[in-house]
């Protein structure tokens with residue numbers, strides 16, 4: 001169940017029930033195991049390689065960007 005934290009235009013806090021399929025549970029279990037194995041083996045994401053990427057600059061050069069926010073991604077929340 002997803003409970004919205006922001007009310008809709010009528011002031012109602014919506015709820016949505018989501019059915020999760022067994023294959024989706026298995027997919028997430030696989031992701032968790034792969035991530036655990038990568039952490040244990042010290043294999044970490046090395047970035048996208050784009051010269052203007054704030055995240056890559058932070059990871060490789062320890063340069064703190066003004067923000068990690070991505071307006072395009074944050075707009076998806078609306």
Ligand SMILES: [Zn+2]
Pocket residue numbers: 047048049050053054055056
């Ligand atoms: Zn990057």
